[in-house]
Amino acid sequence: MTPPPPTAPLPLPRHVLGTEHPWQLVRDDFARLRTVFVYSRTDEWSAVADDERRLPLLLGHETARWRRLPATSARRRFVASRALVKHTAGALLGMPPHAVSLSSTSAGAPHLPASPWLRVSLSHTDDLVLAGFSTAGxxxxxxxxxxxxxxxxxxxxxxxxxxxxxxxxxxxxxxxxxxxxxxxxxxxxxxxxxxxxxxxxxxxxxxxxxxxxxxxxxxxxxxxxxxxxxxxxxxxxxxxxxxxxxxxxx
Structure with a gap:
C-alpha cells in the first residue's frame, strides 16, 4: 500500500483583535495551509456588541436568539463568537461579514450553508472565543x-x-x-x-x-x-x- 503523502503541520492559532485586525495575515495563513485557527477575547469585539443599531445586520436570523439571552455577559460572548466567525469567514471568502450566512447543523455545530466547502468549528470558555476554518477536511x-x-x-x-x-x-x-x-x-x-x-x-x-x-x-x-x-x-x-x-x- 502506498503511504499517504506527508501533510503540512497545523497552523498556529492567530489572535484576532476585532474588526480592525489585519485580515491579510489570516488570508495568507489560509492560502498556504487551507486551514486557519483564530481566537479573541469578548472585549475585543465590544465595538460590535455596543452598536445595537447595526448589530441585527450582522446577526441576521440569530438576532432573536441574542435578545432572549438573559445576561449581559452571555449576550456579549454570543456576539463575539458570531463576529469572530463572520469576520474571519468574510475575509476568507471575500465578502462583508454581514453577508456571511451562518446556521447550525442538527448536532448544533456551526455551518456555512452558502459555502459548505469551508468547514468551521467553534468553542468558547469564560470570555475567550476560538474558531477553526478549513477547506482541507x-x-x-x-x-x-x-x-x-x-x-x-x-x-x-x-x-x-x-x-x-x-x-x-x-x-x-x-x-x-x-x-x-x-x-x-x-x-x-x-x-x-x-x-x-x-x-x-x-x-x-x-x-x-x-x-x-x-x-x-x-x-x-x-x-x-x-x-x-x-x-x-x-x-x-x-x-x-x-x-x-x-x-x-x-
Whole structure:
C-alpha cells in the first residue's frame, strides 16, 4: 500500500483583535495551509456588541436568539463568537461579514450553508472565543481553562481509556491535571470534527504522545473513523490560562 503523502503541520492559532485586525495575515495563513485557527477575547469585539443599531445586520436570523439571552455577559460572548466567525469567514471568502450566512447543523455545530466547502468549528470558555476554518477536511477546535479541576473531581475515570489513565497515573501529581485537560480538549476537538460531539463515548478512543505529539488511537470496530490523515495539536492561549486543541482530517 502506498503511504499517504506527508501533510503540512497545523497552523498556529492567530489572535484576532476585532474588526480592525489585519485580515491579510489570516488570508495568507489560509492560502498556504487551507486551514486557519483564530481566537479573541469578548472585549475585543465590544465595538460590535455596543452598536445595537447595526448589530441585527450582522446577526441576521440569530438576532432573536441574542435578545432572549438573559445576561449581559452571555449576550456579549454570543456576539463575539458570531463576529469572530463572520469576520474571519468574510475575509476568507471575500465578502462583508454581514453577508456571511451562518446556521447550525442538527448536532448544533456551526455551518456555512452558502459555502459548505469551508468547514468551521467553534468553542468558547469564560470570555475567550476560538474558531477553526478549513477547506482541507473536517475541522474541530476546543478550549478550556488550563486549571479546570478535572483530576480533583475524578473526571478522567469517565472520559479516559485505560491506557490514558495509566499515563496520567505515571505522571508527577502536579502535572496530571494539565495533561487531563489536554486529553479532554483533544477528544472534544476530534468528535467535533467528526460531527458527533459527545455522542461518541470518550472512553471509546484515546490519544498517546509519541515524540510529544498527539496521535489518535481510534475507536475499535469503526473503520470509517480511522482516517490515516488525522492531525492534532495543542497550544496554550494567553499562556498558561487556557488550553486549546485542534483536529483536522485531510
Amino acid at each position: 473536517p475541522v474541530g477546535v476546543d478550549v478550556e481553562r488550563s486549571d479546570r479541576p478535572l483530576v480533583a473531581a475524578g473526571l478522567p475515570d469517565a472520559f479516559c481509556t485505560a491506557d490514558e489513565l495509566a499515563f496520567l497515573h505515571d505522571l508527577p501529581p502536579h502535572r496530571r491535571n494539565a495533561w487531563a485537560v489536554r486529553l479532554w480538549t483533544l477528544k472534544e476537538a476530534y468528535t467535533k470534527a467528526l460531527g458527533l460531539g459527545m455522542r461518541l463515548p470518550f472512553p471509546a478512543f484515546g490519544f498517546h504522545f509519541p515524540s510529544g505529539r498527539p496521535s489518535l488511537r481510534p475507536p475499535l470496530g469503526r473503520p470509517e473513523l480511522q482516517s490515516p490523515t488525522w492531525q492534532f495539536s495543542t497550544h496554550g492561549l494567553y499562556h498558561p490560562h487556557y488550553t486549546a486543541s485542534f483536529a483536522l482530517a485531510s
